[in-house]
Amino acid sequence: MNRWVASVAASMVALSLIAPAQILADESERDDRLFQQLGGMGGIDLIVEELLVEISRDLRIVEQFAETNVERFRRLLVEQICDISGGPCEYSGDSMELVHGGMEITEAEFNALVENLITAMDTARVPLAAQNRLLRKLAEMRSDIIHQ
Numbered sequence: 001m002n003r004w005v006a007s008v009a010a011s012m013v014a015l016s017l018i019a020p021a022q023i024l025a026d027e028s029e030r031d032d033r034l035f036q037q038l039g040g041m042g043g044i045d046l047i048v049e050e051l052l053v054e055i056s057r058d059l060r061i062v063e064q065f066a067e068t069n070v071e072r073f074r075r076l077l078v079e080q081i082c083d084i085s086g087g088p089c090e091y092s093g094d095s096m097e098l099v100h101g102g103m104e105i106t107e108a109e110f111n112a113l114v115e116n117l118i119t120a121m122d123t124a125r126v127p128l129a130a131q132n133r134l135l136r137k138l139a140e141m142r143s144d145i146i147h148q
């Protein structure tokens with residue numbers, strides 16, 4: 001093996017050793033500002049609780065939840081919001097595409113749920129800037145949820 005090949009091989013080994021440590025470092029420096037702005041775990045619990053109240057009253061979408069295990073839905077939604085806002089959780093539910101596949105959720109139904117979430121966040125006194133940050137993250141999931 002010539003020296004160049006040896007040194008490339010050595011640096012590849014070094015990189016493979018460094019990379020996992022780097023990922024861990026990033027993980028421990030997770031940006032949890034949005035999680036804090038939402039009020040941490042207590043705040044997210046309250047937001048989801050209020051969201052369930054809003055959904056239960058909303059004739060535009062409540063039928064979609066007729067067969068739903070509400071306790072599982074509540075727990076996983078809290079976990080997901082905690083995760084995407086930088087909190088100390090890892091979402092353990094199914095992918096958005098898999099969960100909502102076959103429900104044929106329309107744009108209007110999606111918007112209705114977002115409206116309910118805004119009301120829930122208002123009730124939980126989440127500052128407007130934090131509301132918008134969370135909504136932006138959820139909007140990224142839109143195409144996995146509607147028309148599936």
Ligand code: HEM
Nearest residue numbers: 061064065068069073076077080093094099109110113138
């Ligand atoms: C940003 C929008 C949404 C998010 C973040 C979201 C998130 C979730 C999560 C985390 C779950 C639980 C996953 C699991 O059981 O593994 C779930 C389930 C569910 N979602 Fe959504 N969802 C959204 C929009 C909607 C909309 C618009 C509807 C209908 C109008 C809907 C109807 C449901 C139903 C019925 C379930 C329960 C499925 C079951 O019983 O197995 N979701 N959603």
